[in-house]
Amino acid sequence: MGLTSATLLTVLIALTAAAPLLLVWSWRHLSAPWRAPAMVVGIVAAQLLAVATVGVGVNRVYGFYPTWGSLMGQVTMAPPAPLPAGPHGGRTAAGLSFHPASLRSDRLPRGAAAGTVRHFLVTGASSHVTGRVAVWLPPGYDSPRWRHHRFPVEMMMAGAYSHVDRMVHDLAIGSVFGPEVSSGAVPPFIAVFPEDNVAWPQDTECIDNPHGVKAFTWLAHDVPAWVEATFRVSASARAWDASGWSLGGYCAVKLQLLDAHQFGSAVAVEGFFGPELDGTTGTLASVLRRDPELAHDSSPLWLAEHHRLVSPHVLVASSSTDPQSFDGSRAFVAAARSTGVQLYLVPDLGHTVDAWRLILPQVQRWSSVFLTAT
Known part of the structure; x- marks a missing residue:
């Protein structure tokens, strides 16, 4: 049963x-x-x-838990099929070598492979949004050997009402990313976790509201500018990937489609492909009705249906057992009509952060093919 x-x-x-x-x-x-x-x-x-x-x-x-196995955290997964290299090519993890130094953190599992997480309160120069940002630094980031190395960036966003501290904890970032980097499965990178619920308790849908918070500007411009000024990272779009779960997946795809000069690739895990307007989004529905251009730009599905996507690199992860994302994911991939947009179906996933954590190593290896470093 x-x-x-x-x-x-x-x-x-x-x-x-x-x-x-x-x-x-x-x-x-x-x-x-x-x-x-x-x-x-x-x-x-x-x-x-x-x-x-x-x-x-x-x-x-x-569809939070579609099977008894998913309720117990047991999911069968296969790695995503490789995408063809983009116009700038792709560098696989096997092409890089990395020897981490021993680092420890109270917030992450102890050991050389964990990396470290640092927390900041950032005010955006363009959006004037003040929000929390967590940054995961790979093992060996402070090693003299890497003092001139500029790292690629994975910017990760969670769903509605999931805050930065909870996301870092639930994803077990150190336990997942540290061993991946230390083993050479992926090249060293920096993970950035910006607060996307910047108007709590109102849901912004990552949209610049002309009468409210500039949530898209915060994610697309302010956070990257702060990261580039604070850490040794590459400013090239080839070194930036946007990734997210649920609402965060919607934000990630929108960032890549609307700001490809900043984000060279994106991953949507159980994401949406249009704004989800309800009682939590305040006046946003009426704003989008009055501004068709903003409404169109806020819908990756509309963009895919009405425009030719220029050099997209998007992984769309979903499951037939997730009623919240499955149909929308297939519709977006079909509308995109591009080999650069790939559907990754995983059996028996529910619509939970646990599902994101379970497939995180696989999707990170997909991202690493497109992330380059200097």
Whole structure:
């Protein structure tokens, strides 16, 4: 009986409905010494059944955990097929060698392979947004051997209502990226985690609202400018990849399509391809209705359907068991009509940050092919 099957939901609904009837029967037919214990157990069981029924029903709609295996963190994955090299070619991890120095951090697993995470409060010069930014530095970043090396950058964005500290923790960045770099599976790079929920509790959809926060400018211009001024990174678009999950995936693709001079590639994991306008986005829906140009620029799907995408390098990761992203992902890839936009389907993924963490090594290896360093 599948976790999202109609049979399971029907059984739970039936049991939840029967529970009060069973309580009434128990009160009338059990002897006095057994009534109180039976009522306590029955009430607890009825509450648990009600919670389980609601949980399974919501899970069927949103696809957080499509299978029992995904609920337990067990997912079967295959690596993405390689994309053809872009006009600037691609450098694989095998073409680089790296010998990390020993570094330790209290925020990450101890050991030479973990790298370090630093946290900053940044104010954007163009957007005037003040937001938190976490930066993961690879093992050996401070080594004298690499003092003249300019690293490529992976800018990573999470979904709505997922903040920087939570994202870094849930993705277990040091445990995932450190060993990948130390083993030579990917070249050394810097990972940047900007706050994309910059108008909390309002959702900006990574859009510059003419009457509100310039969320796109913050991500597209202010954060990269600050990173380039603060760390030894390359300013070339070939060295910058935008990556994200859910809403962050939508933001990542939009950054690559609208600002290819800054971001040479993008990865959308269970992402959307148009703004999700609801009660959390405030006046954004009315703003986009009045400004068709802004509305079109805010929709990667519309851009793919109506314009020829220039040198796109986009990996679109989804799963047939994720109702929130599957159809949209396929529609965007079909509309793009480009070998530079690749669909990566992984079985039994739910729409959770855990799914992103599970496939993070695979998508990072895809990104590393396009990231170059100086």
